[in-house]
Amino acid sequence: MRRTRWFHLAIAVAVAASLQVAPAYANSTQARSAPPGEPILDPIPEEPITSGLGLTVEEFAQFPKSDPTPPPTDQRLMRVARINHLGEIPDGSRRKYVPDLNGKMYLVEDGKAPTVYLDVGAAFAPAFFSGKGMGQGFGFVTFDPGFRTNGRFYTVHTELASAATRQPDFTPQPNTTYHGIVTEWTAENPAADTFRGTRREVLRIGFAGQIHGIQQIDFNPTARAGSTEARVLYVAVGDGGIGARTTVPQDLSVPHGKILRIDPRGNDSANGQYGIPKDNPFAGRAGVLGEIYSYGMRDPHRFSWDPGGRHRMFLGHIGEHAIEAIYDVRPGANLGWSEREGSWVFDRAATNPCHRLYPLPADDAKNGYTYPVAMYDHNPPPTWNCTSDVGRAVAGGFVYRGNKIPALRGKYVFDDLVDGRIFYTEERDMRLGAKPAPLHQLMIYDGATGRRVTMPDLSGPGSIGDPKRPDLRIGRDGSGELYLIAKSNGKIWKVTGTRTFAGCQVGRTPVRHVMAARNWAPVTPAKWQFPGKEAVLAEAGAARPGPRRPFEYAVLTAGPVWGSFQLEAEVRLDTPVSVSNRDVILVYGYRSDLEFSYAHLSSDNKIYPHNGIFTVNNADRLRLDDQWDPVRSVGAAPAVSDERWHRVRLRHCAGTGETAVYLDGAKKPLMTAVDATFPAGRVGFGSFDNIGRIRDLKVTGTRVGR
Incomplete structure (x- = not known):
């Protein structure tokens, strides 16, 4: 991506955003009047459309049992293997990599059992921990586009603040309990199936809560070789679980609730371990973190770039009260949290926990918020008390541009990680400033039996913990083909085709x-x-x-x-x-x-x-x-x-x-x-x-x- 493609837009957005910088950790829980208008109790009355299209899946890999450290009290962490991503090493070897939150990184080749490439948990013991919080542990890994020659890759893991030997970079959240750390690893032999080499710490962020930490790090695979964009690393940082009570995600002086964009091979950052790209939208601004690419986020869970079209960056953003959303993320964009949830005003100080969402004001355009290009709501049961977890969380996904499944081309395929539903929207319908794209729900067919199934059907047998909660993520290999990843029974399935519901030959x-x-x-x-x-x-x-x-x-x-x-x-x-x-x-x-x-x-x-x-x-x-x-x-x-x-x-x-x-x-x-x-x-x-x-x-x- 050349600088001229979005640089001028970024500067314009940055100037507008400079008028809205909130004071650090401003607390908004003091009594105040509710926003104008009636509260929105059912923000999206329309249900996702039954597409009549089904994904045919075949089992790809079974991962060994793993255990959190320390043993958890939250049963949601008791899974066969807490695998949460699949990618392909960019070296032509066709090796796939899969991180397990409990500490190990696996390599998988087609038709072979997973093997351990690196034990991240052991490398950082005893500070490493994965036994509290849904996303704690070895959260993510990504490989430098030039890994074949330079051997570099990057990981995210968590450490207890009380056990950490280093202080966080940036301003840590008050009452910090854990650190999220980005580490660079350099393999002596990039072709080896077991890691040997060195590591160095790139950055460390302190969080007050045990949720919404550093969720994903990644390189833009659509960037032009040799460009600035090709070497920068994107870092999705959650609000630490405190955004619903504060304006932290709107504060441009701290990294929480933001996507950062850094050059891991530079050295002009405050800690000297990475660089701040000069074409970042806030670079060089006094009192503002130049690392920030976009902001106003609660839990920016998974992002990806469309390999085709305009190579847009899409983010799956997990909501607080009612809205699971997909955003088209641009440089300098403000997604609105915690002033907005989805396309509604979010009332942090609501005395009635059911009355959180309100209509947008007539003059909302002046705020410059970016609203979702697709979304769905929680649809709670009538007995919901408005404070408990309904059981909805969007994971994010990918625009399919592969060659093997024509029926999926141009569709952004994503899922709800809790209930296991899989959706798509048409990429062409996901337009900034327009009505959110229609959501279509996909069916699933077991390739081994031909039966229509659900993700709980596939992930329940052999599961540990709640068999109805697959803890589903979607992965993508180097050819653009898709995979379904379930923590509950530690399995991965490859999407091998599609099938039309009731698509039989009925006769003549x-x-x-x-x-x-x-x-x-x-x-x-x-x-x-x-x-x-x-x-x-x-x-x-x-x-x-x-x-x-x-x-x-x-x-x-x-x-x-x-x-x-x-x-x-x-x-x-x-x-x-x-x-x-x-x-x-x-x-x-x-x-x-x-x-x-x-x-x-x-x-x-x-x-x-x-x-x-x-x-x-x-x-x-x-x-x-x-x-x-x-x-x-x-x-x-x-x-x-x-x-x-x-x-x-x-x-x-x-x-x-x-x-x-x-x-x-x-x-x-x-x-x-x-x-x-x-x-x-x-x-x-x-x-x-x-x-x-x-x-x-x-x-x-x-x-x-x-």
Whole structure:
């Protein structure tokens, strides 16, 4: 990256930011009035979009059991191996490196078991510790782009302040309890699989808390060889866990809550162990750290550069109260914390812990904050007390520019490290100053079995601690291919391809032009009309004895019994919109009045029986769809909220049990479910207790019976 590319922008931003420098460690907990406007209780009502695209993964490596030092009391630290990154050594050897927070750095080659390259924990014992705080220990490693000839690489580790033999650089946080240290290592033989060589300390930062330390260090792999950018090291420094109570991340005289940009081979820093690039946005400013590249951060967890496009730097930023965010980080940018969380005002002094977020002021532009290009919220349960951990934390990821998986190209793939969901946004949709990019949730398929799974499914067996918490990160090799990394069972999976949900070959047998009465078998024939091109449920059904199931429907008797199939039709709800709980249903897999599945298309999505995919198997209907959240009692967006015709497509794969429902030509499914209870059956249309109609029906599939 040449200096002229962003230097002038950086200076302009820096000048604006100079007017906003907060005094060191200013405390904002004194009583004051809440920000204007009503508090925001549900900042992002929209759910991530079900993409219908799945990642196929294959197990790549299993890491040996490791233990924190000292033994922890926090069970979240009890994992098989606290591996949290995968990269590739930039020397053409195709060796991958993986750090374990408990102290060891491993090398992994394709098809081989991991081997220990360096024991960082042992090198810094007894000061080294990893037994308190989620990110403590050997946190990260990165290799100099010229490692093949110079043998240099860099690590981050933590030491107890009471055991450390050196004082922190910069101004340490009051009541410092640990130090985060960046170390340069030089290997005697860069090609060796075990380290021998020397080390030197580059910088040391003191933190008051045991969270939000130095999270990542890295070189920009997109930089032009020989340029200043090619030799600088980026250092992501958290707020030490105190940013929610102070303005520390806004204070440009301290490193906390910032991304630093340093030259590890220079010597003009205060400690003489690194250089401060002259093209840094704050270089040379009195009273300001010239190392700062960008600021206003809580927990800048993982960053990466897009290998294509404009080589933008994207950061996964873990939120405090409600927002997990992705930022496009530019030089001099202020991400707003702790004045902002995501795109909202954050009230540090709120007396009600639920009332933390407020609307932006009308004159917000004057502040010059950088807001997320993508984000999602925590969606806490109704019983949440607003002080406990909901269990959401974005890890960050990568824009995929590899060659092996075309369906991922141009997508920024990232994850939530706590619940294991994997998302993507389109890089082209992530624009500064624009509406945040839509979020799409990816599915996961086990390459060994072909089954659709979740990350807790993959990482739970053999795990230590909470099997529902995979502690997931995403890695990338030198070819741009992606890997999933789980602490819970110490495994890494390689992403080997993609798969479309319900993407089977359904068959070619077609059935259409079947709207005559002779082609249908209604539950109550008197309630139905067949005027020629439509099947009309003209009178609402009534509850019947037996299991809870749709009241009134008609089964299509023309054509075969279907295995895999695709149903396309237009449906309409004739019940007025003034009536609540309106619905129509599409029946499939029908074997009898007590054995079938159905898709429920409703104007309501807030209660269990509405707007989802269900099965009736000699018992009350059972909800199947992935979109239903039973804790919050909310499902997919309402399918039919008016009295217009809607185009519906239902696709079912008999072999896998996968069913997807699409609405009005959408390429992404509204609802998805996996259930193989009824591998074959007939289709139909109906409702619980409303009236409606269907037309332009076409079924194409595989015949399995008459």
